[in-house]
Amino acid sequence: QKEVEQDPGPLSVPEGAIVSLNCTYSNSAFQYFMWYRQYSRKGPELLMYTYSSGNKEDGRFTAQVDKSSKYISLFIRDSQPSDSATYLCAMSDYGQNFVFGPGTRLSVLP
Amino acid sequence: GAVVSQHPSWVICKSGTSVKIECRSLDFQATTMFWYRQFPKQSLMLMATSNEGSKATYEQGVEKDKFLINHASLTLSTLTVTSAHPEDSSFYICSATREYSNQPQHFGDGTRLSIL
Numbered sequence: 467q468k469e470v471e472q473d474p475g476p477l478s479v480p481e482g483a484i485v486s487l488n489c490t491y492s493n494s495a496f497q498y499f500m501w502y503r504q505y506s507r508k509g510p511e512l513l514m515y516t517y518s519s520g521n522k523e524d525g526r527f528t529a530q531v532d533k534s535s536k537y538i539s540l541f542i543r544d545s546q547p548s549d550s551a552t553y554l555c556a557m558s559d560y561g562q563n564f565v566f567g568p569g570t571r572l573s574v575l576p
Numbered sequence: 577g578a579v580v581s582q583h584p585s586w587v588i589c590k591s592g593t594s595v596k597i598e599c600r601s602l603d604f605q606a607t608t609m610f611w612y613r614q615f616p617k618q619s620l621m622l623m624a625t626s627n628e629g630s631k632a633t634y635e636q637g638v639e640k641d642k643f644l645i646n647h648a649s650l651t652l653s654t655l656t657v658t659s660a661h662p663e664d665s666s667f668y669i670c671s672a673t674r675e676y677s678n679q680p681q682h683f684g685d686g687t688r689l690s691i692l
Contacts, residue, residue: 500680509582509669509683510620517678554619556681564610564681568619 469493472555472567481576485542489555489567492536496557496565499531501540504552504569513553514540545574579603580672582684590692591662597655597687599670606672609653610681611645614667626653660691 472489479485487501498517502510514529516522522529528541538557542549555567579602587595599609608627612620624640626632626647634640642664644656653672657664667688671681 498678498680502683507667507686507688509580509671509685512578512680512682515680558678558680560678566620571617 470555470557470565470567473570474568476571476573478573478575479545481545481547481574483545483574485545485549485572485574487540487542487553487555487570487572489538489557490536491538491557491565493557493559493565494533494536495559497560498558499529499538500556500558501527501529502554502556502566503549504554506551510554547574547576549574578674578682580606580670580682580684582670582687584687585685586688586690588690588692589660592659595657595660595689597657597668597670597689599653599655599672599684601651601672601682604672604674605650606653606674607650608673609647610671610673611643611653611655612669612671614669614686616667620669623655657689660689662691665689665691 470491501514504510516529519531519533526543530539550573552569552571554569558564581600583598611623623638624632624634626645628647628650632645647653669686671683673679
């Protein structure tokens with residue numbers, strides 16, 4: 467089993483839809499959880515950074531962490547064509563051990 | 577805050593030459609910098625982790641004599657691809673974490689390397 471698994475997509479949704487992106491992981495030592503957005507030929511951009519279980523909201527983005535299920539999600543409300551990108555989940559323990567998911571390609575169609 | 581600048585953004589050079597890529601944290605001190613390689617439509621592949629003032633830690637299968645990493649200051653790390661060949665053509669991305677523990681990685685915009 468891979469340390470972090472993520473729906474590969476590609477995922478296509480109409481503009482205005484609610485998007486749900488998900489990752490599962492196996493290492494219970496992970497405490498910090500991140501979501502990155504990567505446009506083509508650009509570096510990943512940090513969207514959300516959360517610690518332990520719970521929800522965090524920032525504008526149209528909501529990150530959820532359920533440590534008991536080892537499951538994290540990113541929700542995008544009122545999706546826009548500019549949200550079309552690859553989304554990477556990432557997590558780390560208390561040290562420098564970062565693990566990234568393989569990414570989900572999202573297309574928001576106008 | 578947390579801006580990471582990577583230079584150059586695109587380089588094309590002949591086989592056999594060495595190429596240096598710079599990664600700078602512009603508004604914070606980065607105790608740790610990471611170097612990744614990414615092939616089209618694939619995820620990030622960690623190449624090495626470098627801490628300021630010490631030798632880089634390379635991932636298994638990455639040739640340290642081929643990919644030289646220097647992290648001489650808290651704001652600058654360099655990756656030199658020595659004697660580059662066409663198979664080294666790829667997208668190279670650096671990232672940095674702040675000096676405090678438990679911080680996320682902040683990425684540069686990547687360098688597209690094409691070896692002819």
